[in-house]
Amino acid sequence: MLIDTHGRIATDLRVSLTDRCNLRCTYCMPEEGLRWLPKPELLTDDEIVRLVSIAVSELGITEVRFTGGEPLLRPGLVSIVERCAALAPRPDLSLTTNGIGLARTTEALRTAGLDRVNVSLDTLRPEVFRTLTRRDRHHDVVSGLTAARDAGLVPVKVNSVLMRGINDDEAPHLLDWALEHDYELRFIEQMPLDAQHGWQRGHMVTAAEILEKLRARYALTPEVSSLRGSAPAERWLVDGGPARVGVIASVTRPFCRDCDRTRLTADGQVRDCLFAREESDLRTALRSGASDQDIAERWRAAMWGKKAGSGLDDPSFLQPRRPMSAIGG
Structure with missing residues (x-):
């Protein structure tokens, strides 16, 4: 298992397939883009599948989410999904994407074994x-x-970030639309993961503000209980259900105590937290002939020292050196 000193067990693996993206979202990167990772530093398709296989067979991973950058830009994506779907035990496979190009690849991804998407x-x-x-x-x-x-x-999940003075008036309209089209909407608080390091807490639209706007139009009932466990989203039934809406309040209501995630960057680094400033290198071991067991042990060691929380409320908090596009969601 991937267990840390606080007793948390990681069963959810986020795999970044590329740091490249075909959008330039203002809360993520500058207009001119970023310096992308050189191709020789990226994990190959075979290396990604091998690491996922080790995570599933040796480390107890049951869920794998492919992220980026924009994962649809990865030429071998469909093959990677197909090969991971053939693993035993088979992990749950999902994809987080900006949706550009999804219309032309959906059928291939579904046939390959993808279970769900977040857009x-x-x-x-x-x-x-x-x-x-x-x-x-x-x-x-x-x-x-x-x-x-x-x-x-x-369920097709839609992830929305509200920006003050830009789209913060759209919360109820987005939910109207999601209900109409049978999507599950999740609002995400803007996090300090932009390449420009321009994030300010006062500019962030909080979960409390989002819920206040939604409750002006809908009756929201906590789903089952107010405890979300390791799930990032707190979820509410809309007007009694069965439709739901979620809010991921990583800043104001963090879920670090129950976190079950481990992250692998596109260049083969293990991250024990989205906001970590340290990484552990698996790529070098992989390319140096290390056995599956040795890599698994390195991965265990990387997760063992995971901190109790993200440290966002600590006055000394510093953003990660990498932006979200290079970490993976």
């Missing part, structure tokens, strides 16, 4: 989408969502 969409207004992402691709994202739902990659 990022922060606004229903194309002009606001252009402002937030610096790209005119709103229609492509909406088309990708439709294709995923029609292909049966359900």
Whole structure:
């Protein structure tokens, strides 16, 4: 198992397939983009599948989520999904994407064995989408969502970040739309993971503000109980259910105590926390001929020292050196 000194066991693996992205979201990276990882530093398809296999067979991982950057930009994505779906025991396989290109790849991904998708969409207004992402691709994202739902990659989850003064008035409208199209909407508090390091707590739209806006239109009932365990989203039944809405309040209501995640970057580094400033190198061991057992032991050691929390409320908190696009969601 991947256990730490606080008794938490990691069963959920987030695998970043690339640090590249075809959007330039203002809360993630500058307009000119970033310096991408050189290709020789990226894990190959075979290396990714081997590490996922070790995680599943040796370390007790049951869920694998492919992220980026934008994972649809990875040429071998469909093959990676297919090979991971063939592992025993078979992990639950999902994908977090901005949705651009999803319409043309959904069928191939479903056939390969992908179970679910999470698609990022922060606004229903194309002009606001252009402002937030610096790209005119709103229609492509909406088309990708439709294709995923029609292909049966359900529940299709939509991730939305509200930005003060830009789209913070859209919370109830986004929920209206999600209910109409049978998507499960999750609002995410903006986190200090931007490449520019311009995040300010006072500019963040909080979970409490989001819920206040939603309750002005809907009756929200906590699902089962107010305890979310290791799930990042607190979920509410909308008008008695069965439809649900979630809020991921990583900043104001963190879930560190029950975190069950381990992360693998596109260049083969293990991260024990989204906000960690240290990483553990598996790529070098992989390319030096290390056995599966040796790699598994290195992974265990990397997770053993995981801190109790993210440290966001500590006055000495420093953002990770890598931005979200290079870490993976």
